[in-house]
Amino acid sequence: MKEKSSKAIIDRMSQIRLLPLVTISDLEQVLPLCSALCSGEVPIIEIAFRSSLAEKAIAMASQETEITVGAGTVLSVEQAKEAVNAGADFIVSPCLIPQLVEYCIDKDIPVFPGVSTPTETHQALKLGLSILKFFPAEDFGGVKTLRSFNGPFPDVRFIPSGGIDKNNLKSYLELPYIFSCSGSWLIDNNAMNQGNYNAIVQTCRESLSLVKQTKENHS
Numbered sequence: 001m002k003e004k005s006s007k008a009i010i011d012r013m014s015q016i017r018l019l020p021l022v023t024i025s026d027l028e029q030v031l032p033l034c035s036a037l038c039s040g041e042v043p044i045i046e047i048a049f050r051s052s053l054a055e056k057a058i059a060m061a062s063q064e065t066e067i068t069v070g071a072g073t074v075l076s077v078e079q080a081k082e083a084v085n086a087g088a089d090f091i092v093s094p095c096l097i098p099q100l101v102e103y104c105i106d107k108d109i110p111v112f113p114g115v116s117t118p119t120e121t122h123q124a125l126k127l128g129l130s131i132l133k134f135f136p137a138e139d140f141g142g143v144k145t146l147r148s149f150n151g152p153f154p155d156v157r158f159i160p161s162g163g164i165d166k167n168n169l170k171s172y173l174e175l176p177y178i179f180s181c182s183g184s185w186l187i188d189n190n191a192m193n194q195g196n197y198n199a200i201v202q203t204c205r206e207s208l209s210l211v212k213q214t215k216e217n218h219s
């Protein structure tokens, strides 16, 4: 049984350093997808509230697999409650919603709201957070902006998302204050729709080898 405390969840996420994001359009794909991610040694998934199947998909992943499962694109306290009741281990939002953050802190659920400016980063710090999603990463200056944020906010660790792929992943992982890199490149929708889960295993392994390389450089 996987441990559900927020510390255990954050520890697992910081070990993996990758956060695959998916929008589920067919519940039949949930279990084979989780199994592919586990075979690729990336046993974590963020299921976006961008389809009406999100809640059911989170419940399946949480009850029937050992994967760490988060809810993504959470835009209200109501959605966060649905996700947590379905078994979500953590909550991700594209933006900073104070009530949502307060709800998650109260329930001891790790929450990663999206920020893209110093002012939002400061607001999130004041709410008691120190691990934040940086979204949309590439559109808002990517690695260059994160380097600038690290000056005034040295204690914040970021989860960049938006436009990350196998070509720029390494440049993000090389920054020591990157908690995890998130995005949809780890779960190729076409491959999934064709039932080609091996392609997903392969992408996970390739991305993980970059995580391992950059970890060695940090230690």
Ligand code: 3PG
Pocket (backbone or CB within 6 Å): 021, 073, 094, 135, 161, 162, 163, 164, 182, 183, 184, 185
């Ligand atoms: C997110 O919500 O984090 C982004 O939409 C992911 O962007 P990507 O599809 O470019 O990875």
